[in-house]
Amino acid sequence: MDYFAQQVINGIVLGSIYGLIAIGYTMVYGIVGMINFAHGDIFMIGGFIALISFLVLVSIGLTAIPLILLIVLLVSMAITALYGWTVERIAYRPLRHSFRLAPMLSAIGMSFVLSNFSQVAQGARVKPVPPIITGGYTLLEQNGFAVRLSNAQIVVVVTTIVLLAIFTWLVSRTRLGRDMRACEQDQTMAALLGVDVDRTISMTFVIGAALAAVAGMMYLLYYGLVDFFMGFVAGIKAFTAAVLGGIGSLPGAMLGGLAIGLIETLWSAYFSVEYKDVAAFSILIIVLIFLPTGLLGRPEVEKV
Amino acid sequence: MSGGDILSVDHLTMRFGGIVAVNDLSFAAGRGEITALIGPNGAGKTTVFNCVTGFYKPTSGAIRLTPANGTAIQLERLNDFRIARQAKVARTFQNIRLFPGMTALENLMVAQHNALMRASGLTFLGLIGAPSWRSAEKHAIDQAKLWLDRIGLLDRADDAAGNLPYGDQRRLEIARAMCTGPVLLCLDEPAAGLNARESAGLSELLLSIRADYGTSILLIEHDMSVVMEISDRIVVMDYGVKIAEGAPREVRDDPKVIAAYLGADEEEAIAVMESGT
Numbered sequence: 001m002d003y004f005a006q007q008v009i010n011g012i013v014l015g016s017i018y019g020l021i022a023i024g025y026t027m028v029y030g031i032v033g034m035i036n037f038a039h040g041d042i043f044m045i046g047g048f049i050a051l052i053s054f055l056v057l058v059s060i061g062l063t064a065i066p067l068i069l070l071i072v073l074l075v076s077m078a079i080t081a082l083y084g085w086t087v088e089r090i091a092y093r094p095l096r097h098s099f100r101l102a103p104m105l106s107a108i109g110m111s112f113v114l115s116n117f118s119q120v121a122q123g124a125r126v127k128p129v130p131p132i133i134t135g136g137y138t139l140l141e142q143n144g145f146a147v148r149l150s151n152a153q154i155v156v157v158v159t160t161i162v163l164l165a166i167f168t169w170l171v172s173r174t175r176l177g178r179d180m181r182a183c184e185q186d187q188t189m190a191a192l193l194g195v196d197v198d199r200t201i202s203m204t205f206v207i208g209a210a211l212a213a214v215a216g217m218m219y220l221l222y223y224g225l226v227d228f229f230m231g232f233v234a235g236i237k238a239f240t241a242a243v244l245g246g247i248g249s250l251p252g253a254m255l256g257g258l259a260i261g262l263i264e265t266l267w268s269a270y271f272s273v274e275y276k277d278v279a280a281f282s283i284l285i286i287v288l289i290f291l292p293t294g295l296l297g298r299p300e301v302e303k304v
Numbered sequence: 305m306s307g308g309d310i311l312s313v314d315h316l317t318m319r320f321g322g323i324v325a326v327n328d329l330s331f332a333a334g335r336g337e338i339t340a341l342i343g344p345n346g347a348g349k350t351t352v353f354n355c356v357t358g359f360y361k362p363t364s365g366a367i368r369l370t371p372a373n374g375t376a377i378q379l380e381r382l383n384d385f386r387i388a389r390q391a392k393v394a395r396t397f398q399n400i401r402l403f404p405g406m407t408a409l410e411n412l413m414v415a416q417h418n419a420l421m422r423a424s425g426l427t428f429l430g431l432i433g434a435p436s437w438r439s440a441e442k443h444a445i446d447q448a449k450l451w452l453d454r455i456g457l458l459d460r461a462d463d464a465a466g467n468l469p470y471g472d473q474r475r476l477e478i479a480r481a482m483c484t485g486p487v488l489l490c491l492d493e494p495a496a497g498l499n500a501r502e503s504a505g506l507s508e509l510l511l512s513i514r515a516d517y518g519t520s521i522l523l524i525e526h527d528m529s530v531v532m533e534i535s536d537r538i539v540v541m542d543y544g545v546k547i548a549e550g551a552p553r554e555v556r557d558d559p560k561v562i563a564a565y566l567g568a569d570e571e572e573a574i575a576v577m578e579s580g581t
Binding site (some may be wrong): 173175178179182183185186188190191192193194195196197 | 385387388389394396397401403404405406410413414415417418419421423441480481484
């Protein structure tokens with residue numbers, strides 16, 4: 001039981017990170033109907049920018065950890081958002097009216113560009129950082145096994161919840177959110193009502209990239225490492241999460257992320273670590289056989 | 305064309321490959337008037353609309369919009385969202401194109417994008433909740449509610465637009481077009497699928513829009529009871545060319561119009577009419 005509780009905590013933390021990335025996939029799919037395969041690499045870029053800005057802040061002598069974390073968060077969100085905007089501008093927008101597969105191929109190409117760029121610019125080795133947030137709480141302890149909740153885990157989950165709340169408010173209550181939902185349902189009509197569709201799509205990529213940057217920073221805090229290739233597997237997992245939750249559905253993306261995180265962690269804990277990906281993808285296949293539109297699969301409602 | 309026209313279409317031609325959908329068409333729509341564009345199916349009416357609202361780039365010809373402030377805008381040079389933003393031309397479609405997953409109120413809010421966009425200072429002021437943005441948002445909600453009240457849907461403001469009855473969706477579409485604050489409102493068959501009572505309600509709505517806002521209306525319609533009742537001017541098209549233009553009474557009695565609608569040649573139609581009188 002204790003062991004199980006510990007694995008659930010670990011799974012929720014991992015799931016939060018997947019969920020933040022999955023929102024980027026599902027939002028872009030909702031509005032332009034394409035799978036942005038470069039999104040995993042945007043997450044990786046976010047991790048690197050978090051690392052670099054952290055090192056810069058420490059080297060100029062800043063010591064207050066909460067302040068450092070806040071600045072790192074804002075800087076990595078801003079710069080990664082710029083990457084997301086640029087990717088859309090140069091790789092997808094020129095192909096918007098081309099045949100359907102063109103932006104997808106372009107996205108795969110962009111994924112390679114971003115990961116190779118990081119490899120060349122930052123080197124191929126894994127970059128470790130010492131634990132930034134230390135300490136934690138022991139929730140309960142019996143039979144020599146302690147269920148622990150580390151401060152890093154708390155930071156990951158709380159940040160995710162706060163950002164999701166802001167993001168949900170943005171989509172459901174603001175002009176930008178209304179424009180995004182309108183574009184997703186009928187781009188032509190939205191344009192006729194004066195909505196700049198290109199700009200709204202750009203903003204979707206910017207928001208998706210900012211959330212991916214948060215995920216990248218959380219990954220860095222939690223695992224203490226980044227490398228140029230981490231975007232690939234994390235991206236595929238988050239994409240799986242988006243499909244599992246019902247692609248196009250925002251709550252679905254978060255739910256799918258949590259589901260994938262829990263499945264992976266529990267499988268590794270009770271069966272074998274080597275087969276955790278097999279488990280995650282098998283469950284995806286089983287769900288899609290019985291629920292082809294995913295868990296929250298009414299994609300025409302509540303999607304962006 | 306005279307200075308009193310809001311829209312003047314000059315020698316408009318639209319070709320699709322070998323097909324000439326609109327051939328050398330010229331007409332004008334008066335400021336503050338309701339102009340109807342009628343004709344048998346396939347006459348090219350919707351093509352004209354698509355040229356006016358920037359969907360098609362005309363093969364040749366000019367479409368000039370002259371708003372009240374007098375600066376003429378060449379509509380054939382604008383496209384996409386600029387038609388709504390700069391020229392203030394709004395349109396509806398033959399088939400309903402509301403945002404079905406959004407509420408009736410939200411549909412009207414999206415239409416006020418331009419005003420809100422200015423107030424939100426390109427999004428950022430809106431994100432930090434600046435007072436100017438809040439008052440603009442409140443004003444937009446009031447405006448949307450005013451229109452919902454006008455079309456009798458105030459109690460259904462928070463229902464998804466896709467769940468409203470057909471006639472209500474039609475009226476909501478017109479209200480949404482009006483929320484963009486247009487100088488010219490283009491309606492493509494607004495009475496299609498409405499029953500007689502709903503059509504009468506539509507006529508009333510259009511007349512009240514013209515009376516209260518001075519909005520000029522360009523209308524494609526097959527429901528002759530609506531057309532004859534509300535139009536100030538009627539342009540009749542057949543096979544891409546204009547065959548008649550004038551006040552409802554003149555057009556109704558024009559033998560060429562009757563021929564076009566009955567599908568007979570002109571001489572036969574004249575013969576039919578003369579034998580009838």
